[in-house]
Amino acid sequence: MKRKAANQQNLMRIIRLLRHSMPMTRQEIAGELGLSMPTALGNIEKLLSEGILVEVGENASTGGRKAKLFSLQTEGWYGLGIQISRRHVRFALTNLAGDVIQYERISHPFKDQPSWYRILGAKLSDFIGKTDIEESRILGAGISFPGIIDRENDMILHSHVFEMENVSLDRFYKCIPYPLIVENDANCACYAERNNDRDSYLYISLNESVGGALMINRKLHGGNNWNAGEVGHVILYPQGRVCYCRKKGCSDAYLNTGVLLREDENVSEENLEAFFKKLEQGDPETKEIWTTYLDDLAILCTNMRMVLDMDIILGGDVGARMEPWIEELAQRMESMDLFSRDIDYISSCRCKEHIFVIGAAIRAIEHFDDRMI
Ligand SMILES: [Zn+2]
Incomplete structure (x- = not known):
């Protein structure tokens, strides 16, 4: 019974390893997980027979036999x-x-x-x-x-x-x-942002409300009360605008999607799209609203970087449209951030839809x- 449980565990470890890795050889899988070769081979065979792993090619050989590469089958589940x-x-x-x-x-x-x-x-x-x-x-x-x-x-x-x-x-x-x-x-x-080359970062979600989350070594860091990364209630301006949480001056009150729209406009994808269209066309009033938004966002991002010294990903409906503005945002941050030479730690999210x-x-x-x- 115990042996079965241990085997089950090894199968899961292989699945989880390959989920976040480039294709690997049998030897690499065994080495990475500290498994003996016979144990690794047996488990890999089982996962292949069940269609959970697939062979995806061979690695570039430095002489001798080429080793087969395995990856997780993404279809079927x-x-x-x-x-x-x-x-x-x-x-x-x-x-x-x-x-x-x-x-x-x-x-x-x-x-x-x-x-x-x-x-x-x-x-x-x-x-x-x-x-x-x-x-x-x-x-x-x-x-x-x-x-x-x-x-x-x-x-x-x-x-x-x-x-x-x-x-x-x-x-x-x-x-x-x-x-x-x-x-x-x-x-x-x-979670939608994590991939092979990015495993630790702060995600700032710029939406109808402002939120955030911390990924550290591929794991979500919740903190003591699952509040870690709640950047929406970091105070930007003491005695500033009243936030929905009743505090004054929270970043949410300055960076939620609603601040970009007119008071009589609903926060909807359509209205936000129209805002960015006007911005692109150079409408002066829209440009002014956006300039203030970037100023406030620069303060939040610089402060977060000071605390965490991690990459910052801007996401949510506004963050997903941020690509053309990253340079302008970085210029504002450069004047505040004396510790980093380049502001290459800030980017727009890769996952932009759904x-x-x-x-x-x-x-x-x-x-x-x-x-x-
Ligand atoms: Zn608040």
Whole structure:
């Protein structure tokens, strides 16, 4: 029994190693995990026979026999991401690499009422029905939720966006028929950015509200209370604008998407798109709003860099459109940051579309990947 458990563990270690690596040879896998060659070979054979690993070529040889390279098969198993925001629910089914197989956005304004959860379950069932994926191949579902989650007690501790406190996650467990993990939205977005060459960074989510998350050595760093990376409530201007958290001067009050729009405009993808269009066309009023936004963002990013000395990724709806403005932002930061010669630590997120829902699917895949064996 013990031997079986140890074997199971080794199979999982190989899967997790290859998820974040370039293709590897048998020898490299054994070396990296400290396994004896016979143990590594046996486990690799098993994963190949089950279609979890695939052979993807041979490494460049320095003489002698070329060694075969193995990688994780990204098809055949799937993750489901569900993003809950004020007005919409988004579903995405992804393969193990986080590539979207099927996506849908539905209008379903959030209400913490039984009927809302029932309809969510029904809509999800419709969504899955449109794919030809066998349900048993879905490892699990991840929900991206704008709130702080207490995983130990299965609770939403609080959500300012939805004005909720201490709500049990049972409501979600009851309407979603897959193994489920509920995760803070910025944490999900942070997952969507991780890849082979980037494993430690601060993710700043510039959206309807401002959030953030810290990835350290490929793991999300939650802090003592799962509040780590909550950059939205770092104070930029003492005695400044009132934030929704009731403090004054929080970065959220200066950097949420709403500050870019007119007061009578809804925060929507369409209106944000229109803002950036006007900016591109050189509209002076828009340029002025944007200049102030960049000034404030530069303060936040410089402060965060001072504390963490890590790469900073700007994400969310605004961060995803930041590419053409990184240089301007960096110039502002250079004048404040006396420790770094280049501001090359700041970048726009790579995952620019369906960020939260992809991140939620990846989160679920990682959490439930032991269902593969
Ligand atoms: Zn605040």
